[in-house]
Amino acid sequence: MTQYFNEYASLCFERFGDRVKHWITFSNPWAHAKVWHTYNKQWRSKQRGMVGISLTSDWGEPVDMNSQKDIEAAERYMQFYLGWFANTLYNGDYPEVMKDYVGRKSAQQGLAVSRLPTFSSQEKSYIKGTCDFLGLGHFTTRYITKRNYPATQGPTYFTDRDLLELVDPSWPDPESKWLYSVPWGFRRLLNFVKTQYGNPIVYVTENGVSEKMQCPQLCDEWRIKYLKGYTNEMLKDPLASHMEMVTEIVVPTVCTLCILLSAVLLMFLLRKQS
Structure with a gap:
């Protein structure tokens, strides 16, 4: 599929590249680096555009900032969520904590190799740096704590992380029960991206909220409040x-x-x- 997608992307560059200058290969990925290299080699000098990706991530806040275990669990949450792909693009490999935990869980299953693929040195070099900008989707936040009891499910992405996600009952909740309005989490996520990945160019590609109630006429107060809160947190950047x-x-x-x-x-x- 990688080659097919690369050919499709190359056709798009050829037909639309004289007008389109910002390309997102995937909104929540799986196959990106080859297309970046194709654009970089064949089209960048002619069209002078940029190729990035769009990754979606919640923010994970430790339940107890004085608990090292909670702090580490929140870090795992972020590395499994955003770092899974972002760390690969900016640093050339999966996050170390992800390799460690998936490898450990795989060994407990009796597997000889980790369920997480391993990159060769050539693949790491090929992938690293293939992101002219980072598209970032963000909607909500979770409090994170370490799970203190065995998982009831079999080995999955979620059980590999060895953590629990919690919400604050005081957080405003819309119609979608997974989406709580937590504006301060957005700023912390942006700061995380800045420090983790070398202050990249960031475009917010996804943000918004579902209707809180059904109305016979337009009633957007809830959505206005949500967007205003998240926009204000973004504007608190030092710049x-x-x-x-x-x-x-x-x-x-x-x-x-x-x-x-x-x-x-x-x-x-x-x-x-x-």
Whole structure:
């Protein structure tokens, strides 16, 4: 399938690349690096576009910030969720904690090799860095704690993580029961991406909320509140704070100085004429 998808993507580059400058190979993936290399080799110099990917991730917050086990469980949650693909694209391999836990669970099953595939050194080199920007989908947050009892299910992606997901009953909940409004989690996710993957270009490709209630007419107060909360958290980025300072302090100061200098110059000219 990788080759078929690469041929399809190459056709898209050929037909639309003179107009389309931002390409997302997948919204929640599986087969990306080959297409990036095709664009980089055949089309980038002509079309000067960018190829990225869109990954969706919740934020995982430790239940107890004083508990090392909860902190480690939250880190596993993020590495299994976002790091599964993001770490591979930016660092060339699956997260170490993911390799460790899946390998350990596989051994407990009596398997000779891990259920998580292993990349060769050539594959790691081929995959690493194949992301001009990161598309990021985000909707909600979970509190995370370590699971203190054996899993009742067989080995799966979810049981490999060895953790529990919890929600705060005070979080506003919409019609979709998995989607709670937790704006502060969005900012923490953005900071995680910045520190984990070298401050990449990020486009928010997915965010939104379902209807909280059914109305005979338009009633979007719930959606407005959700989007406003998440947008405000995104605007708390240090760059936004810097721009706010420029707008609110530097610009008025410069304008004031210009007015004063103009007044002094005008007085000087009037005195000279008199």
